[in-house]
Amino acid sequence: MKHFTIGAVAALVMTTAAQAQQSIVVGHSLSPTSHYGVGAQAFIDTLTELSGGEFTGEQAPAGQLGGERDMIEGLQIGSMDVVITSTGPLGNFVPEIYALDLPFLFRDYDHARTVLDGEIGQELLDKIGENNLVGLAWSENGFRHVTNSQRPVRTPEDLEGLKLRTMENQVHMAAFEGMGAAPTPMAFPELFTALQQGVVDGQENPVTVITSAKFWEVQDYVSLTGHVYSPAVVLASPILFDGLTEEQQGWFMEAAKASAAATRAEVNRLEEAGVALLLENGMEVITDIDKAPFAALAEESSYSVYTDQHGGEMIERIKAVE
Ligand code: EAX
Numbered sequence: 001m002k003h004f005t006i007g008a009v010a011a012l013v014m015t016t017a018a019q020a021q022q023s024i025v026v027g028h029s030l031s032p033t034s035h036y037g038v039g040a041q042a043f044i045d046t047l048t049e050l051s052g053g054e055f056t057g058e059q060a061p062a063g064q065l066g067g068e069r070d071m072i073e074g075l076q077i078g079s080m081d082v083v084i085t086s087t088g089p090l091g092n093f094v095p096e097i098y099a100l101d102l103p104f105l106f107r108d109y110d111h112a113r114t115v116l117d118g119e120i121g122q123e124l125l126d127k128i129g130e131n132n133l134v135g136l137a138w139s140e141n142g143f144r145h146v147t148n149s150q151r152p153v154r155t156p157e158d159l160e161g162l163k164l165r166t167m168e169n170q171v172h173m174a175a176f177e178g179m180g181a182a183p184t185p186m187a188f189p190e191l192f193t194a195l196q197q198g199v200v201d202g203q204e205n206p207v208t209v210i211t212s213a214k215f216w217e218v219q220d221y222v223s224l225t226g227h228v229y230s231p232a233v234v235l236a237s238p239i240l241f242d243g244l245t246e247e248q249q250g251w252f253m254e255a256a257k258a259s260a261a262a263t264r265a266e267v268n269r270l271e272e273a274g275v276a277l278l279l280e281n282g283m284e285v286i287t288d289i290d291k292a293p294f295a296a297l298a299e300e301s302s303y304s305v306y307t308d309q310h311g312g313e314m315i316e317r318i319k320a321v322e
Pocket of ligand 1: 141
């Protein structure tokens with residue numbers, strides 16, 4: 001029979017405890033203080049608390065582990081645990097999600113949140129689940145606006161010839177082509193430098209992102225076009241999630257809901273305070289915009305990217321939600 005010293009036994013016990021504890025990496029493309037950063041921290045804190053410390057976590061912010069498309073791929077192969085991402089590149093993996101990226105579809109934040117928190121949101125989370133990903137909860141990025149370094153944009157004519165970075169999203173690219181810009185798809189981590197070096201003239205993002213990325217350092221004009229609502233979603237790797245007990249899965253889902261709530265609260269705060277921040281930092285903010293001509297062109301050029309594959313039923317259902 002083997003004899004263990006007290007020290008060896010203590011070491012053994014400690015190793016076992018350490019093995020039972022798992023640290024979850026939460027990846028996202030923005031700064032740790034952004035609306036995603038706040039949401040990532042809420043996820044980690046809630047998961048740690050619910051699990052009594054069995055799970056802890058850390059953020060991988062600022063695209064440290066890649067752009068949003070790379071991180072989604074990472075979830076599928078198990079190199080990422082949890083990712084907070086816009087739906088920007090998600091349609092490449094789950095085509096039904098493109099319904100949410102259609103320009104001028106959601107009327108306001110209330111409309112978008114009601115849709116995502118209801119039956120349609122659940123159906124689409126389930127669709128994500130059919131594509132080698134786990135959709136834990138809908139979170140939020142915000143209504144997107146156009147910024148650029150060249151001129152105030154008030155009409156589609158002002159977009160003419162503007163090299164505009166879009167997300168890697170077929171619907172958005174088609175929409176901007178229709179509105180007259182020259183869309184250039186690019187991952188977010190490359191964007192700041194691309195704007196700085198003049199590879200592109202402009203980009204489009206919500207106030208949340210424009211402020212947290214400090215785009216005023218490289219952009220002079222922001223037009224409050226609100227041309228599309230940008231959902232975010234908290235995703236998990238099926239390789240991680242499917243290995244959890246039901247109780248543990250419940251903790252992850254609760255943590256994702258807490259994350260989304262914290263992010264939405266931060267979106268609300270920035271929707272109030274953000275425009276003042278843009279002005280303070282020297283941007284010209286263009287608010288007198290007639291959205292109708294933008295909407296007509298964007299709808300004509302981009303809705304078929306979705307409807308050719310899936311028909312128009314989902315669009316009607318989304319519009320009908322009060
Ligand atoms: O999800 O790529 C983008 O423009 C996104 O809005 C940003 O990464 C936050």
